[in-house]
Amino acid sequence: MPGLYLHIPFCKQACHYCNFHFSTSLKYKGELVQALLREMELQRDYLGGATLNTIYFGGGTPSLLSGDELQMIFDQIYRLFPVVAEPEITFEANPDDLTQEKVDILQKSPVNRLSIGIQSFSEEDLRFMNRAHSAEEATTCLKRARDAGFENITIDLIYGSPTTSDAQWTNNLDLFFGFDLPHLSPYCLTVESKTALDHFVKKGKVPPVDEEKASRQFEYLMDAMAARGYEHYEISNFAKPGRHSKHNSSYWLGEPYLGIGPAAHSFNGDTRQWNIANNARYLQTLSEGRLAFELETLTPANRFNEYVMTSLRTQWGCNLAHIQSLPEDFSNHFLASIQRFVAEGQVVRQGDVFTLSRQGKLVADHIAAECFV
Template identity: 55%
Template sequence: MAGIYIHIPFCKQACHYCDFHFSTSQKYRTEIVQSLAKEIGLQKDYLSRAPIETIYFGGGTPSVLDADEISFLLDTIGHNHSVSKDAEITLEANPDDLSREKVQALRQTAINRFSIGIQSFFGEDLAWMNRAHRANEADASVKRVQDAGFENITTDLIYGYPLLSDAKWEQNMSRMFELEVPHISAYSMTVEPRTALAAQIKKKQSPPVNDSQSAQQFTRLMERMQQQGFEHYEISNFGKSGHHSRHNSNYWKGVPYVGIGPSAHSYNGETRQWNVANNARYLTALEKNELPAEVEDLTPENRLNEYIMTSVRTMWGLDLDKLESIQSGTAPLLLKEAQQFLNNGWLLQNGSVLTLSQQGKLYADHIAAEMFF
């Protein structure tokens, strides 16, 4: 079992908070698509020919591609890999790209899951973020996808930013529930270096992000998601039963995946590699039939810390037996570091498995870092 991630490095405009790799120019779009196909071929042995269970188009904004380009890339994957008949195939999309005609065209492709970046239903919030879509396009895009027969849909929300009062946050959540999507991802606004938001805060053109506001809104999010019957299966992800993201769940469970495209990362249990985050250099390398990637051999310590970081964020938790299988003698050492969090109730233990309590979810990154080897 394995997955494939395809990074589409184009956006119509730059969101002020985003530090992912993308370009607002699509001048070399055709060349990038052809190079993605070439890299798929060059990388075909990275996963040791394991069956492909999930394919994920991320970015950037993958929905800027047309249906023919998406089908071309999926056909290329099919020629180079064994793809499961029930593979989950996800397309990240912005609401403004999902016209009725575009959705109907995508219906003719193998895409069977949409991840729609709504972020907020308030126009002033979207303008502050510099999102490309307008407020009225948010729920309209979801309804178009539903009307076309797609049922496996996830939508994104952001909380913890200065414009988002608690009352507006309640309204955003309510409107999302009204759309009856089976999966919701919600992220706390973070200020990444070298983003427009970081510059605005530094120049005092925007208020700083308030950690207590984020914590309060995250707590309310967990309460309402539980009331609506969503499973909180990862810190930022909530799904109805049977609608967890298979692709992202595999990341957290340590399933191998290969990343295709500029800035994409890959992992096969023994190595981690990452492609150059530069479109021109990516194209130049592929023209020479070279992989534009740096490779790191994973040490036992790397693998232990990777497992701690990803597993503790999930409802399945950190299994001490799995830790021992990576390196013998590590479970007692981790339990010693975890004891402070077991004592204060941030961690819970059930047999060999450690999971975060509701309160502990507010401190997930801190808890993981304290347990690193």
């Protein structure tokens, strides 16, 4: 069943590693919310009237929305789209925004899942990343959210940072376990081009990511999560049984979705489109009653490559029967390409299904790329 994604393109400050689309000027936040409402109106038929199963507020920083803005967005969603009786509604929030007042607003809203950008519980890591919150806020916001009644909480953590020692990474995970949350999204620090981190690395002010340390911390993570009963259901996602992110899982399983807001992507099964990643131009075009986006019709090769890349990263794996059902059958190519990884123990074959082994998870992108047509 399809999902709806809303991109809130504002942040208080730029994290050094981030290459998402956002602006640190909040001047046009009110206008942008109005534009989101207009875009929903324009795109109301994109999913062909299908019922929404999930709604996801991402960004940027959705927790910069006021209670009134959030209410207007929900009113518009429920006015324009059919929604299942118990949708999963995820809201990304940063710890420094989760004041008691904001948590109360969220608790009274239809939001039923919080995704909190903790990244680390260490002050040194947070300063290195230029996060807007402190280590203390990282823990207090979790307590506050729990006390307000939010049980369905996931957090993001980053490993592999030059400031994150193995001991600190263990400590971050121990603090996570202390809250007994149902879900964790851990990411390896990546140096994306045109970010401040990229600039610092090129200038020699910061060392490049130590791949060996990152792999060691990832292996520790897999062991620690498995020991506490979490399923490694996607390379960067762990959940207690039955507590997967429904929204993200539907992306990986190829379900259609509508993305609203600057830089948001949409997918209807045949085409993929992405909105202009510029707040001023997004506002301008919507004020003229139109939407600026680029569109790509997926070729059979695109579909195959996307399927291999996303499915191999999940615990459900890559299914030969699905490859054979695609508009062009690349199963012979796939079998020839994946064979050596099976032989080397990086991929496990069970009948028609291919999944990554523990070793394979360390080189997931490489394996997928080697299978592309």
